Amino acid sequence: MAPIGIRSSHSTKILTSGEAKLWILLVGVNEYQDIRLPSLRYPSVDCQGLGEALTKATQGFPNKEVIIYHDFATQLPTIESIRQSLEKIVSQTQPQDSILLYFSGHGMLEEKSQQAVLCFRDTRTNDLLKTGLALQELLQMLGNSRSHQQMLCLDTCHSGDMNLLKVNGNARDVAIPETANPAPQMMDVLRQRASKSKGFCALLSCDRGQKSWEFPELGHGVFTYFLMQGLLGEAADQHGVIEADGLYKYVYRQTLGYIDKVNEQLRLVNQQKRDRGDYKLYPEYPLQTPKRIVEGVGELVLGFKSEENAVSKKLRRGLIIDGFTNNKKTLELVDIFGKSGGFQLEYSHTINGNLAEIRVKIKELISWSEITINQSQTQLFVRKHIPTLLLYLRGYIEEIEDGESWLVLSNRVRLSRSWLRQELRRINKAKQIIILDCPNVDSLNVTSLQEWVEDLQCNTECGQCIIAAAANVEKPEAFSQIILETLNAVNSQVGLPSARWIADLQKQLSPQGIKLYTWLSDTQAIIDILPGNISIINSISPVSSQLNGKKAEAQQEISPQIIKTKSESLSFEKLIIDSQQYTQLEQLLKQLIGPIASTILQPALEEALNLEQLIENLAAYLQFDQQKYFKQYLKNIILKPLAASPTKLGDTSTIDANLINKCTTELAQIIGPIASFIVQEELKLSPKVSRSQFIKKLAEQITEPAKAVEFEKRMLEQ
Known part of the structure; x- marks a missing residue:
């Protein structure tokens, strides 16, 4: 499939013409012969999925060689096989060629030499240097290669997915002692290598003292999962080119954002557990910040976004049924769920409908969600394409003597709770978002609404979110109005996960005396109300100074920072960012990229030598069409005096x-x-x-x- 809008550059020309060759070596290790090296769940699947993503991204490169070792491949990841492949690559590469190496598995620290060692299927912990591959040795081999463009991706420091907290609040111990964590030594030797070649770049799955997390919903380690998605086109610039710099920024932002959403959901699930008297809580995931080590400016092109990946299949459908009049607010909900939520929606108001028609519509929605996903694709694509189903019902609740409860949508349309429960439990392959808007109910039926939420709950590995509220008689549209307000307030670029929306709704409904009833299933599956569109498009030239690798220390209070400028285009010798300006800048970034803004901002300020560089560094994390406006307003924030009192x-x-x-x-x-x-x-x-x-x-x-x-x-x- 032809790449989209390939721009003209030396790297792209020599790769697409076949003059330059791309060498790819991928290694993933699940199972180890040494029992002291515990098995891992996803490295082999990571390796397999990354290979498929690279195959798609490099369709336009006629001259390439891909070598893959993992537990499910014909070539197993043994030290001898991998050494032979490395020696072949090093001996045959030419100056114009590019090398991409990827390893997912255990990394350990050799006790005597204090060297970081990559562990393979037949590595023995009592003889690491001979049976594993020391990172220093690997880098020496790369240094002997004639290739001027080299990229090394390491997904080590695995800890797996987390279990329930113990009663004392301690998370599960990792299998390899913390003292054996090789991350600090890895970073040191990688920086030494990077300082000797501007064409060398290393990506690490996490920073010092961190772990590389795995998530069942993704079916992969989070770092490698977003490497795959970036290579499938989400990290491409506006010309369709995927470069190492843009890929890193995409992976960094997505990894932080995903873990943040998981933790939001875990906090809500844990609160549900406490409310039930269950104190076996889920731990929150500690921060994982992917690390890049590079010096100078190099142009390493990894592939192109193909037309095949440019159009994604819509897998979000919804049904909105209004049992009252065809009111304006419901139509506005249809609009926002369609535009910002990405749902293919069907809207029905039941004044002229009948029970049979409404039941058919609900059954059709559920049947759609059960469409089998193409199983010929790898787990990467299956996990990525989990359908999401939205069912919004607006009516009033009625109880009858036999104990059955009904949602009355019109004189002729009454849905029983037992029938709806039975239908929802048929959903096995989709995430569920169920919203019950029940205005004009008395206090008895408010209690019944809670019973609806409890009764409709079902165990599903894909996840279920139920939200219900009953506005009072005086303001029957209060709930739907607040739904609209909270959705309209969302940054459509960042999106809105269900846990965050529930918190927003509770905050808005509480002052009006409206009780919100909710349920979020015990699962790690993230249910997005609004999915957002947070693919990073990096089209600007790489900045001349990269992150120096020092980990930004968390500050309890933001102190003024001084940025000295050497730019002749600015008429001042130093620029002071006080705490108020910092806060204003942070708020702008949060509007554009979400909660990870704070994590990105501090290193960018430390790195920048002048205002222009600060602007370029921060703009690189935004979509191309946002960068122009961001740069303009950032200069206004910093250079113009702050207004004495902003107008409300x-x-x-x-x-x-x-x-x-x-x-x-x-x-x-x-x-x-x-x-x-x-x-x-x-x-x-x-x-x-x-x-x-x-x-x-x-x-x-x-x-x-x-x-x-x-x-x-x-x-x-x-």
Whole structure:
């Protein structure tokens, strides 16, 4: 399949023409002959999946050689076989060639020499240096190669997936003692190698003192899983090119974001356990920050995004049934779940419907979710493509004497709880999002609503989220209104996991006296209400100074930082970022990339030698179409004096909150999530501007004239 929009560069030309050869060596080890090296679950599957991802990414490279060793391959990962392959690669590579080496398995520290050693199937712990491969030796072999472009990926320090906490709160001990963790020694020798060659790059699955986590939902180690997804096109720049620099940024951001979402869900699940008197809790996952070690600027092209991967199959479907009148808020929900949620939706209001038709629609939705996924694909693709099912029901609850409970959607449509429970339990291959909106109920039926949530729960490995609430008689649409507000407030780039949405709903509903009933299944499967689109597109040139490898120490209080600039384009000798400016910058980043903004910001500030470099470093983590706006506003934050007191939304006499929300939503559809920041900045700069002037200023931010005119016209009609 032809790559998408290949740009012209020396590296791409020599790879696509066949003048340069790409050498790939992949090694994954699950099982070890030495009983002191415990078995691992995913390295071989990681290796297999990465091989398939690289095959797709490098379809445009006619001259390549892929060598794979893992437990399921014909060539097992033994030290002798791997040495022979390395010697072949080193002896045959030419200066224009590129080398990619990947290892997933145990790494250990040899006690006497204090050398980091990679362990293979036949490695013996009592003779590591002879039966394993010391990292120093591997790097010496690469140093003898004539290749000017080399990349080494290490997914070691495995700890597996975590078990339940013990009563005393201690997590399961890892199989290999912490004293044998080779990460510090690995980083030291890799930095020494990188300092000798600007064409060398190393990616490590985690930092010093961290573990490399595995997740059953992904079917892989989290680091390698996102390596695969990046190579399948999610780390490609706007030309479709996948480079090492862009791949690292993608993997870094996705790994942190995924673990953050898992921990949010675990906190909610643990609270559910405590509420039931169950104190066998799940531990939260400690931080895992992938590490890059590189010096100077090199251009290592790893592949291209192919047309085959450009279009993804939609696997999110939903059914929204409104048992009341065809009201505007329900239609708005259809719109936002469709646009931001990525659901293929069917909407029905039951005034003219009948029970048979509604049951058929629900059965069709459930049957769709059971469509068999193509099992010829590897576990990588099966795990990636788990369907998500949304069922939103709006009606009132009615109890009858025999103990059955009904959700009444109209005079002719009444769904029994037992029937719905039976249907939901037929779902085995999809994530479930069930929302019950039951206005106009009395206190008796509110209690019944809790029973609905409890009764509809089902054990599923894919995950189930149930959310239910009953607005009071005076404000029957309060729940649906808050659903809309919380969804509209979400950064569509970052997305919204179910655990975070439940927390948002509880916060908004509590002041109105509306009880929220929820259930999130005991599973590690992340259920996204809004999936987001957080693929990183790195199109800017790599910055000249890379991270120096020092781990940023956590600070309890952000102190002012001084950045000295040598840039002649700036008219000052030093730039001071005080705590207020830091907070403002952090908030902007959080709007664009989510909670990992804080983790990215501190190293970027430490690394930057000047303002321009700081901007470039941070912009590299954003999508290409966001970078222009981000750079402009970042300079405004740092260079312009902060306003003495920012204007609150309530101070705008001519612009109401409804218009602000509408403008933010519409603008975000055109220019992305930075729209929220732009709207707030315009409000601060011109708090007393007229309605039409405000809309005009926002339209000026749209670079395409036709879309700008359409936006202005649509907003003025509101």
